[in-house]
Amino acid sequence: MxxxxxxxxxxxxxxxxxxxxxxxxxxxxxxxxxxTRYVCMGGSPERALTFAIKAAHExxxxxxxxxxxxxxxxERFALYKVGPVVSVSHGMGMPSISILMHEITKxxxxxxxxxxDFIRIGTSGGVGVEPGTVxxxxxxxNGNIEPYYELAVLGETKRYPTKLDKCxxxxxxxxxxDLSVVMGKTVGVNCxxxxxxxxxxxxxxxxxxxxxxxxxxxxxxLGVRNFEMEAPQFASFCMRAGLRGAIVCVALLNRLHGDQxxxxxxxxxxxxxxxxxVVLNYIKSRER
Amino acid sequence: MxxxxxxxxxxxxxxxxxxxxxxxxxxxxxxxxxxTRYVCMGGSPERALTFAIKAAHExxxxxxxxxxxxxxxxERFALYKVGPVVSVSHGMGMPSISILMHEITKxxxxxxxxxxDFIRIGTSGGVGVEPGTVxxxxxxxNGNIEPYYELAVLGETKRYPTKLDKCxxxxxxxxxxDLSVVMGKTVGVNCxxxxxxxxxxxxxxxxxxxxxxxxxxxxxxLGVRNFEMEAPQFASFCMRAGLRGAIVCVALLNRLHGDQxxxxxxxxxxxxxxxxxVVLNYIKSRER
Numbered sequence: 088m089x090x091x092x093x094x095x096x097x098x099x100x101x102x103x104x105x106x107x108x109x110x111x112x113x114x115x116x117x118x119x120x121x122x123t124r125y126v127c128m129g130g131s132p133e134r135a136l137t138f139a140i141k142a143a144h145e146x147x148x149x150x151x152x153x154x155x156x157x158x159x160x161x162e163r164f165a166l167y168k169v170g171p172v173v174s175v176s177h178g179m180g181m182p183s184i185s186i187l188m189h190e191i192t193k194x195x196x197x198x199x200x201x202x203x204d205f206i207r208i209g210t211s212g213g214v215g216v217e218p219g220t221v222x223x224x225x226x227x228x229n230g231n232i233e234p235y236y237e238l239a240v241l242g243e244t245k246r247y248p249t250k251l252d253k254c255x256x257x258x259x260x261x262x263x264x265d266l267s268v269v270m271g272k273t274v275g276v277n278c279x280x281x282x283x284x285x286x287x288x289x290x291x292x293x294x295x296x297x298x299x300x301x302x303x304x305x306x307x308x309l310g311v312r313n314f315e316m317e318a319p320q321f322a323s324f325c326m327r328a329g330l331r332g333a334i335v336c337v338a339l340l341n342r343l344h345g346d347q348x349x350x351x352x353x354x355x356x357x358x359x360x361x362x363x364x365v366v367l368n369y370i371k372s373r374e375r
Numbered sequence: 376m377x378x379x380x381x382x383x384x385x386x387x388x389x390x391x392x393x394x395x396x397x398x399x400x401x402x403x404x405x406x407x408x409x410x411t412r413y414v415c416m417g418g419s420p421e422r423a424l425t426f427a428i429k430a431a432h433e434x435x436x437x438x439x440x441x442x443x444x445x446x447x448x449x450e451r452f453a454l455y456k457v458g459p460v461v462s463v464s465h466g467m468g469m470p471s472i473s474i475l476m477h478e479i480t481k482x483x484x485x486x487x488x489x490x491x492d493f494i495r496i497g498t499s500g501g502v503g504v505e506p507g508t509v510x511x512x513x514x515x516x517n518g519n520i521e522p523y524y525e526l527a528v529l530g531e532t533k534r535y536p537t538k539l540d541k542c543x544x545x546x547x548x549x550x551x552x553d554l555s556v557v558m559g560k561t562v563g564v565n566c567x568x569x570x571x572x573x574x575x576x577x578x579x580x581x582x583x584x585x586x587x588x589x590x591x592x593x594x595x596x597l598g599v600r601n602f603e604m605e606a607p608q609f610a611s612f613c614m615r616a617g618l619r620g621a622i623v624c625v626a627l628l629n630r631l632h633g634d635q636x637x638x639x640x641x642x643x644x645x646x647x648x649x650x651x652x653v654v655l656n657y658i659k660s661r662e663r
Contacts, residue, residue, distance in 0.1 A: 090577075092579070093577060094575075094577055094578050095579060096574050097577075100575065103575065104637065107567075130451075131451065132450075162420075163419065178467055178471060179395075179470060179471040180470025181468070182468025182469060182470065182564075182566060182567070183467040183468045183471055186567045186568075189567070189568050189576045189578070192578075196577070230527025231527045231530055231532060232530045238518075238565075238566060238569055238570055239517065239518025239519045239564065239565075240569055240570065240581065241572055241582055241586060241590040242518070242590065242593075243519070245581075277469060277473065277526075277527075277565070278473045278526060279395075279470070279473065279477070280477050281526055281528050282526055282528065286382075287382075287385070288382060289378075289381060289477040289478070289616065290380065290381070290382050290477070290480075290612070291382045292382070292528065293528065294528065298529060302529040327578050328578060347391075347392050348392060349392065
């Protein structure tokens with residue numbers, strides 16, 4: 088058994104087209120992906136490539152950086168494979184990562200990969216943590232501050248729980264080295280502006296600075312340490328599929344102090360590196 | 376007044392960083408974007424570039440195709456400007472297009488553009504229409520088949536209506552030429568698989584083929600002609616901002632007949648061209 092709870096309908100299909108990846112089940116996916124032990128994903132194609140190259144270096148896999156090329160089509164996602172590591176972009180938001188989760192899980196199933204870890208590596212708005220702090224998500228909350236992901240299935244709302252894997256979080260924390268890492272709850276929402284209580288969107292949000300600050304303090308008191316845009320979908324999908332899943336996001340700012348991302352591009356790149364490094368430390372500790 | 380209902384909070388900011396575009400309000404945005412009359416958006420960076428080049432050709436703007444370069448950063452979105460046309464990618468799903476809508480609307484505001492049309496050009500799953508048919512959305516429905524877009528604002532759900540601009544739709548229809556174009560309702564959801572009643576996702580969706588077909592027929596009877604993943608956010612944002620908005624999506628398949636996208640890459644490219652051509656015909660008719 089490689090992926091625990093895969094859709095039994097798939098066994099009835101002659102060929103399954105993984106449309107957004109540009110791959111299909113008639114290809115020899117086992118040859119390329121059968122040995123995958125880590126499926127690592129980040130928002131942008133650039134970060135997916137950077138992570139693939141870093142993983143090769145950390146694992147002493149001799150690759151020419153220019154020879155790390157995407158597999159399949161690149162219009163929607165960029166997918167790389169280096170040793171036991173898949174590194175793939177997921178775009179922004181839960182609908183985008185949802186497409187990837189369905190298709191990459193089917194890919195792992197067809198390839199016969201043996202229960203790989205699924206790890207989202209991202210950026211986030213910190214809540215009561217300093218910029219550069221890496222947050223490991225223990226549980227995801229939706230925009231209504233509930234521990235559920237909601238799907239409208241044939242027009243009816245269904246709710247799925249959103250806990251992340253405790254063992255995987257503990258392992259990531261243990262191998263953190265000298266990086267600043269905290270565990271906490273993560274609010275994952277569908278809007279960067281109004282659902283994250285920003286006041287600098289294009290439209291009048293209908294709340295004051297005082298109401299916004301009261302809300303951010305309220306969720307901080309509930310144990311929330313960051314805002315991002317993928318956690319409830321990712322967490323609930325991993326639980327449903329029986330995957331070990333983790334979310335490792337660096338905070339780019341502290342939302343108790345403001346809304347705008349004012350760090351320089353160099354600082355932002357260094358922050359983004361930290362989240363990747365936490366995951367690389369973990370992978371290296373397991374592959375030794 | 377260039378953008379009708381812009382957030383009054385913006386006037387209090389010294390510099391507004393449009394983080395995901397890699398631009399800010401201290402730049403001379405008026406010089407580059409002040410004459411924008413059409414903000415056209417599509418899912419992928421490739422389509423945004425293709426549309427920009429086609430717009431230049433249609434409008435007899437002398438450009439070297441290789442000289443059509445993105446403006447700002449390209450990690451999240453790809454933004455082009457040719458004559459009166461902005462062509463920009465929005466990624467997949469409502470959270471992603473929401474980020475773009477906020478930042479591109481602020482950009483148009485800072486540039487002093489005079490009430491440009493906002494047009495989403497995309498691909499979709501047809502409902503009772505043949506592959507290659509272009510659907511103009513009259514109204515967007517959410518996954519619960521309700522004419523609302525929901526936002527969780529400071530933890531409380533708010534609902535916004537989702538009608539598209541009738542005058543703009545009529546103008547797009549009038550200039551369609553010999554392209555197959557229909558008007559109808561559009562279901563815009565947060566999941567390509569389970570919220571679009573597919574049975575080929577990675578996880579068992581909990582419904583049978585018969586239940587799925589009954590649902591697709593039910594929405595067809597309600598006047599739905601396609602499924603996609605951006606319409607409720609886009610429509611509600613345009614209504615709130617006071618923008619003329621339209622959604623022009625080609626159907627890649629007929630969901631009354633199946634779930635998988637089985638057309639060849641060449642057919643898909645030709646279908647995608649048709650949605651772009653409907654919009655180019657309209658722009659050309661106005662710029663003559």
